[in-house]
Amino acid sequence: xxxxxxxxxxxxxxxxxxxxxxxxxxxxxxxxxxxxxxxxxxxxxxxxxxxxxxxxxxxxxxxxxxxxxxxxxxxxxxxxxxxxxxxxxxxxxxxxxxxxxxxxxxxxxxxxxxxxxxxxxxxxxxxxxxxxxxxxxxxxxxxxxxxxxxxxxxxxxxxxxxxxxxxxxxxxxxxxxxxxxxxxxxxxxxxxxxxxxxxxxxxxxxxxxxxxxxxxxxxxxxxxxxxxxxxxxxxxxxxxxxxxxxxxxxxxxxxxxxxxxxxxxxxxxxxxxxxxxxxxxxxxxxxxxxxxxxxxxxxxxxxxxxxxxxxxxxxxxxxxxxxxxxxxxxxxxxxxxxxxxxxxxxxxxxxxxxxxxxxxxxxxxxxxxxxxxxxxxxxxxxxxxxxxxxxxxxxxxxxxxxxxxxxxxxxxxxxxxxxxxxxxxxxxxxxxxxxxxxxxxxxxxxxxxxxxxxxxxxxxxxxxxxxxxxxxxxxxxxxxxxxxxxxxxxxxxxxxxxxxxxxxxxxxxxxxxxxxxxxxxxxxxxxx
Numbered sequence: 046x047x048x049x050x051x052x053x054x055x056x057x058x059x060x061x062x063x064x065x066x067x068x069x070x071x072x073x074x075x076x077x078x079x080x081x082x083x084x085x086x087x088x089x090x091x092x093x094x095x096x097x098x099x100x101x102x103x104x105x106x107x108x109x110x111x112x113x114x115x116x117x118x119x120x121x122x123x124x125x126x127x128x129x130x131x132x133x134x135x136x137x138x139x140x141x142x143x144x145x146x147x148x149x150x151x152x153x154x155x156x157x158x159x160x161x162x163x164x165x166x167x168x169x170x171x172x173x174x175x176x177x178x179x180x181x182x183x184x185x186x187x188x189x190x191x192x193x194x195x196x197x198x199x200x201x202x203x204x205x206x207x208x209x210x211x212x213x214x215x216x217x218x219x220x221x222x223x224x225x226x227x228x229x230x231x232x233x234x235x236x237x238x239x240x241x242x243x244x245x246x247x248x249x250x251x252x253x254x255x256x257x258x259x260x261x262x263x264x265x266x267x268x269x270x271x272x273x274x275x276x277x278x279x280x281x282x283x284x285x286x287x288x289x290x291x292x293x294x295x296x297x298x299x300x301x302x303x304x305x306x307x308x309x310x311x312x313x314x315x316x317x318x319x320x321x322x323x324x325x326x327x328x329x330x331x332x333x334x335x336x337x338x339x340x341x342x343x344x345x346x347x348x349x350x351x352x353x354x355x356x357x358x359x360x361x362x363x364x365x366x367x368x369x370x371x372x373x374x375x376x377x378x379x380x381x382x383x384x385x386x387x388x389x390x391x392x393x394x395x396x397x398x399x400x401x402x403x404x405x406x407x408x409x410x411x412x413x414x415x416x417x418x419x420x421x422x423x424x425x426x427x428x429x430x431x432x433x434x435x436x437x438x439x440x441x442x443x444x445x446x447x448x449x450x451x452x453x454x455x456x457x458x459x460x461x462x463x464x465x466x467x468x469x470x471x472x473x474x475x476x477x478x479x480x481x482x483x484x485x486x487x488x489x490x491x492x493x494x495x496x497x498x499x500x501x502x503x504x505x506x507x508x509x510x511x512x513x514x515x516x517x518x519x520x521x522x523x524x525x526x527x528x529x530x531x532x533x534x535x536x537x538x539x540x541x542x543x544x545x546x547x548x549x550x551x552x553x554x555x556x557x558x559x560x561x562x563x564x565x566x567x568x569x570x571x572x573x
Contacts, residue, residue, distance in 0.1 A: 053290055054281035055263070057493055058244045059226045060190040062278045066243060070268050078146045081242075081266050082113065085218075086120030088264035089240040090128070093121075093215050096238050096260070097182055101129045106180035106212075108203055110187040110221075111138035116147030117217045117242075118186025119154055126159050133160040135177065137170070137187060137199055167199055174206070182213045185234045188221040190246055195231040196222040208235050218242050219249065220257045227459045228254030228481070235259075242266045247280055247461055250481045250493045280461065280491040283484075283533045289570040291526055304333030305383040305519030309512070310359070310375065310404075312339035312347065313366045313397075316390030319416065319508045321350035322553055323389045326512025328353050329560040330531070332519040338378055339391070340365050362396045369399040376407060384411045384518035384527075388418020389508040397421060406431040411518045411527070415439045415511040423447035429471045435524040439476040439511055465491055474528050476514075478507060482532045484525075492529050496536025498543045505553030510535045513560065538563040 058066070071078050094100045107122045109115035118134065125132040134154060140163065143151050154161055164170045185207060187200055196204055204222050207214060214236045219225050222233030228251025238260040241249065245263050248254040281287075296303070307327045312320030317339075324337040324347075335354040337347050340361035347356045357378055359371035379385060385408055391397055401421040405412065405428050412434050414422070419440050422428055426448070429436060442453045449456070449467060456463050457479075464477040468485035477483040482494040514531035518524060538559035542551040 054283055054287035054492065056244045056273060056278040057247045057250065057280040057282050058278045059247060059280075063190060063243060063246070066268050066272055069272050074269050074272070076267055076269075079149060081268075082116050082120055082146050082150065084266040085242040085264060086117045087124055088242075088266065089117065089215075089217060090121055090124045092238070092240045092262045092264070093182070093184075094128075096215070097213055100182070103130065103181040104179060105130055105132040105182040105184060106177055107132060107134045107184040108187050108207065109134055109136055110200065111142045111144075111147070112189060112191075113145075113147055114186050114189035114217055114221075115143070116145075116150050118184055119147065119150040121184055121186065121217070122159055123150070123154055123157060126157060133162065133180075135162050135164055135173065137164055137203055139163065139165045164199075167202055170199060170202060170206075177206070178210070180210075180212055182215060183207050183210060184215050184217060185221050185236065186217040187234075189218050190225040192222070193224055193226070196233075201232055204232055204234050213237050214259075215240070216258070219246055223248055223254050223257055225249070225254075227461070228252055229458055230254050230257045233257045238262070240264055243268050244278065245282060247493065250282060250495065251460055252480045255481060279489060280493060283492050283494050283496075283529055285567065285570050288530055288533045288537075289567040291522075291530060292564070292567055293520060293522070301333030304331060305516075305521065306334040306336070306381060307332045307515045307519035308378055308382045308385045309335060309337045309354075309389075309515065310339065310367075310385070310387040311337065311389040311391060311508075312343050313390055313392040314343070314364070316392065317343055317346045317350065318505065319390030320347060322505050322508040322557065323386060323512040323515075324351045324354040325554070326509040326557040326560070327386070327516035327519070329557045330513040330516030330534070331564075332516035335516070336378065336382070338375070340367055362394060364394060366392045366394045366397050367400050368396040369403065371400055372403055375400075375404060379409065382410060382519070383521070384413070384515045386413040386415065386511050386515035388415040388421075389511055391417045391421075393417050393420050402428050405429065405436070406433065408432065408434040411435045411437065411524045413437045413439065413511050413515045413518070415507060416444070419444045420447060426471055429473055432472075436473040437476065437514060437518075437524055437528050438473050439478060439507065439514070441478045441507065445477055461485075461491055461493070465489055474524055476510075476528050476532060478510070482536070484528050484532060486525050494532045494536055496533055496540055498536075498540055498548070500543050500547075500549035500551055501536070501539045501556075502549070503553060506535075506539075506556065509553050509557050512557070534560060534563050537566065541566070
């Protein structure tokens with residue numbers, strides 16, 4: 046088995062973490078801020094040149110603010126002019142407002158006679174629009190990572206103007222107007238591409254920020270590695286290389302007893318498909334054995350849907366939903382199992398709620414709770430805190446709303462903080478599903494997924510994810526690794542289908558069927 050490394054995936058940083066890394070690089074390590082700015086801007090020009098054919102034949106407008114983001118823009122303008130590119134800087138401030146390293150680089154522009162148009166107010170901005178309209182490329186160096194309120198006034202007008210032009214829009218560090226910690230973008234430059242410095246920002250992987258960012262390049266600007274080794278940022282991005290690095294290798298003589306036995310508690314009348322999808326996905330994820338258990342009257346249906354899983358009956362109420370009387374049998378079934386899942390399609394009848402609330406604290410191996418299992422726990426967070434085994438919760442925003450009492454809109458505005466807060470408070474792993482799925486651990490560490498596509502907006506996808514995670518946990522992956530790798534594989538399988546079948550219309554069951562090929566992709570990445 047390969048060792049699971051907690052921080053082998055690329056870091057994602059908040060604005061405050063990036064500021065501290067910059068400060069430590071300059072003050073503690075002794076690398077001048079001017080050097081960092083030079084490295085950043087020169088790297089950004091290289092990225093831009095690789096994206097825009099015949100850049101030397103293009104006219105470039107650099108819209109610059111008064112902070113360090115503007116300073117990056119000044120260095121880009123100087124570098125472009127040195128390469129023979131016609132570049133003009135539109136300074137959205139008075140020169141007297143520019144300080145520090147940015148002021149040094151603004152002065153260098155004047156020494157080189159690079160055109161700098163001073164637009165400190167709305168009136169002067171409007172007067173220059175006829176001149177600004179003739180550019181092929183617009184560099185957005187107005188605002189950096191530090192904003193958390195909507196852009197207004199002169200900067201807001203500049204953002205609106207940039208978005209209205211038929212030009213290639215290139216953002217410096219982050220698109221102006223993007224909340225870099227959350228991905229909110231009430232008024233934001235719609236960049237075709239972004240060059241970000243040091244480390245990627247969380248908001249570039251949360252929507253709508255991900256859409257506004259465009260094609261993202263992360264540039265090494267000289268921040269010493271030992272700074273992140275000493276004090277690692279709290280979030281990482283899940284990538285192909287990371288996923289490949291933690292894959293377990295099977296021995297040539299492996300048998301089903303070596304690869305784990307998962308128990309899936311699922312199903313109620315009208316929701317047998319959820320149970321079947323979950324069990325099949327656990328098998329497709331590599332679990333050696335899967336037992337699917339649910340209301341006794343539904344076993345014939347289960348056995349017709351899933352040939353490779355074993356089945357076991359549980360007591361049911363008059364509505365054929367799981368009953369509290371099922372608890373002793375369920376405890377017996379858990380013996381010798383390596384991982385458990387409860388929730389897909391079980392419904393929320395009172396007897397079912399009682400069973401879930403009684404069972405969760407008794408589980409003795411990793412337990413994945415999804416769908417109706419989560420709904421049965423709404424308002425009962427103390428049940429989670431009484432658990433003896435690691436818990437992995439996989440809510441979509443609606444289920445997260447019921448767990449936390451927050452509105453779905455508030456959750457979507459700051460998915461990382463909401464998931465992290467609930468995970469820390471309740472000692473659980475939270476998989477907050479959606480574009481850029483967030484996986485938060487009890488110690489506050491967070492991972493953001495990079496796979497998946499809009500075609501996954503279809504019924505049954507969550508049941509497949511639950512099956513993948515419990516299947517991985519049954520094979521011996523740590524709960525955190527099972528959650529992270531499960532989310533990544535789920536999205537990777539869907540991405541393969543999107544490429545081969547079309548952008549949408551594929552089914553959840555087909556995602557499960559694609560899992561062996563997704564594993565093969567990761568093995569190929571490792572071998573290469």
